[in-house]
Amino acid sequence: MKIAIIGGGAAGFIAGISAAAKNSRARITLFEATRKPLDKVRISGGGRCNVTHNCFDPLELVKNYPRGAKELLGPFSRFQPREIIAWFEAHGVLLKTESDGRMFPVTDKSETVVNCLLDAARESGVEVRLGARVKNIESCSENSKSPEFEIKLSDGARQKFDRVLLATGNSPQGYRFSAALKHEIVSCVPSLFTFKINDARLKGLAGVSFENATLTLENSSKRKLEQSGPLLITHWGLSGPAALKLSAWGARELHEYNYHCKLKINFLPGYNSNQIYSAIAEYKMQNGRKRIHSASPVVLPRRYWGQIAGVSGVSETDTWSGISRATMNKIVSELSGAVFMICGKGIFKEEFVTCGGVKLSEVDFKTMQSKRCPGLYFAGELLDIDGVTGGFNFQSAWTTGWIAGERMVE
Numbered sequence: 001m002k003i004a005i006i007g008g009g010a011a012g013f014i015a016g017i018s019a020a021a022k023n024s025r026a027r028i029t030l031f032e033a034t035r036k037p038l039d040k041v042r043i044s045g046g047g048r049c050n051v052t053h054n055c056f057d058p059l060e061l062v063k064n065y066p067r068g069a070k071e072l073l074g075p076f077s078r079f080q081p082r083e084i085i086a087w088f089e090a091h092g093v094l095l096k097t098e099s100d101g102r103m104f105p106v107t108d109k110s111e112t113v114v115n116c117l118l119d120a121a122r123e124s125g126v127e128v129r130l131g132a133r134v135k136n137i138e139s140c141s142e143n144s145k146s147p148e149f150e151i152k153l154s155d156g157a158r159q160k161f162d163r164v165l166l167a168t169g170n171s172p173q174g175y176r177f178s179a180a181l182k183h184e185i186v187s188c189v190p191s192l193f194t195f196k197i198n199d200a201r202l203k204g205l206a207g208v209s210f211e212n213a214t215l216t217l218e219n220s221s222k223r224k225l226e227q228s229g230p231l232l233i234t235h236w237g238l239s240g241p242a243a244l245k246l247s248a249w250g251a252r253e254l255h256e257y258n259y260h261c262k263l264k265i266n267f268l269p270g271y272n273s274n275q276i277y278s279a280i281a282e283y284k285m286q287n288g289r290k291r292i293h294s295a296s297p298v299v300l301p302r303r304y305w306g307q308i309a310g311v312s313g314v315s316e317t318d319t320w321s322g323i324s325r326a327t328m329n330k331i332v333s334e335l336s337g338a339v340f341m342i343c344g345k346g347i348f349k350e351e352f353v354t355c356g357g358v359k360l361s362e363v364d365f366k367t368m369q370s371k372r373c374p375g376l377y378f379a380g381e382l383l384d385i386d387g388v389t390g391g392f393n394f395q396s397a398w399t400t401g402w403i404a405g406e407r408m409v410e
């Protein structure tokens, strides 16, 4: 049985390795367009590679996928973080867990992961062809029992295969091949980005962070787009887990609004306006002679409190005894529902994933085989699946790649 894997990223390599482990008679060729296989693994996680996340309950795990949650539930019950951790361990790569659940190799070097996958592919007999860009794929047989494909490389060479796995990531060529083989491509837009915001309240505060804030997109869609978590002020706007998660869940809407949208922030989630007002009123009673700017009456970075007091009309010398009810109300609304205007998207450590890709209803997630073209399989980012930041994107590549590899050699 001749197997072609197109794309030498996380999904393609793990698929080749799992196919070889399942069927030692299969002849597996992996075509990688560049001379740098596993390049995204190499550069990921700031050169440390955030391999996966320590979340072992498939029902919890799928909650991290704005697209693909329903479809990944079955695959995660067969191959999830536990399996990839064990696989790497069996191949000499130990992973460690950071406080937020992200998992990295103990070496803190992505090269460890890259070398492990390259060695495992070589030892399993997978033929890895670098600089081998696939230009065209034709299905030569409609017979589901004996599918046949002809692959044409950019140097003109042609080769026939019984099964083909597309694992081309977000490359436009992969979408083109999929479309030519009868698949619908859900339009692609970026996911995982930071928010550009030009607002006096954030000026000069780059580096100030909030332990927990709730961000809500004020948009016209029916879906409530809201995420909570740590938030960071940057030179150009807002970043941090809460902003990144919101960019992923709201990727389509934000693209639709051309990245111009109102953003509401609750800096004190868990407290309602009345509770915040009462806390401020009590602080006022006990600290009448203190300057308002000198300390925050609620848990908030002091520099941001100064900014809020300023925009609420409080001068540097005003004391609590003289604060009006109207000013207190203004402060409460700045704390519980401050409105900012997003005016563009920024990058997050150059990490991004694509929202969109091969339509999921056209793929059988038990096997990762196409429902439209027998013998054709899909894995990784090429599919309309993406996760939030934290190792979830690699996990979906490991899972879909592993299953596709095993099932395509049966």
Ligand SMILES: Cc1cc2nc3c(=O)[nH]c(=O)nc-3n(C[C@H](O)[C@H](O)[C@H](O)COP(=O)(O)OP(=O)(O)OC[C@H]3O[C@@H](n4cnc5c(N)ncnc54)[C@H](O)[C@@H]3O)c2cc1C
Pocket: 006, 007, 008, 009, 010, 011, 012, 031, 032, 033, 034, 036, 037, 038, 039, 040, 041, 043, 044, 045, 046, 049, 050, 051, 132, 133, 134, 135, 167, 168, 169, 170, 171, 173, 174, 349, 350, 351, 352, 353, 379, 380, 381, 382, 390, 391, 392, 393, 394, 395, 397
């Ligand atoms: C800077 C950065 C950092 C990231 N960090 C993380 C992280 O820490 N954790 C995480 O979970 N996710 C991270 N991601 C996302 C993660 O890298 C991707 O989700 C994952 O790499 C997808 O794997 P893949 O195998 O599907 O695609 P890819 O890794 O993109 O691999 C596809 C391969 O196919 C090849 N190819 C394309 N077209 C052809 C063709 N016609 N012929 C032959 N070969 C072809 C490409 O050259 C490429 O090597 C990061 C992404 C970026 C950009």
